[in-house]
Amino acid sequence: MRELRIHGRGGQGSVTAAELIATAAFRSKVYSQAFPAFGVERRGAPVQAFVRFDDNKIRLRSQVYEPDYIIVQDSTLIKDVDVFSGLKSGGIALINTEKDIDAEVPEGVRLIKIDATSIALEILGLPIANTTLMGAFAAATGEIELEALEEALKERFPGALGEKNIMAAKKAFELIKGEAE
Secondary structure: EEEEEEEEEEEHHHHHHHHHHHHHHHHHHOOEEEEEEEOOOOOOEEEEEEEEEEOOOOOOOOOOOOEEEEOOOOOOOOHHHOOOOOOOOEEEEEOOOOOOOOOOOOOOOOEEEEHHHHHHHHHHHOOOOOHHHHEEEEEHOOOOHHHHHHHHHHHHHHHHHHHHHHHHHHHHHHHHHHHHH
């Protein structure tokens, strides 16, 4: 089983991102599970969402404490929350930032930085980077297929909004794929 933990702030779409990644994984013929962890938080407060992937049915129903992957939607969280907590060696940390990371990244973790907010502003006209980061996640991990992500985005965001979200995800996917080659 592989696990993802998404760190964001209320209103940034962390829960939506987890749901759509799980939907895309399922469409990619993988069992998946998505769920949030929040209580009385409000817009701007730190939130977490989780996704599990497996070739077999998933029966585990706890939070993710030792993820294989993390997505950090807001790099200012790194100062407030131990986003790298439990991240496995060999794991991937995908951070939405154009700046250097001022934190100790665990040994053996691949750090990928992407300015997803700029891509979202350019394509969507809003600083909501969750779908952009989903495209980057697909490219960095291979856990979800880009075509399956596109289908999930079309279903969730019909019409022009869906097309813009797909464009943002594809741009991030190509950017990360290009860096890997």
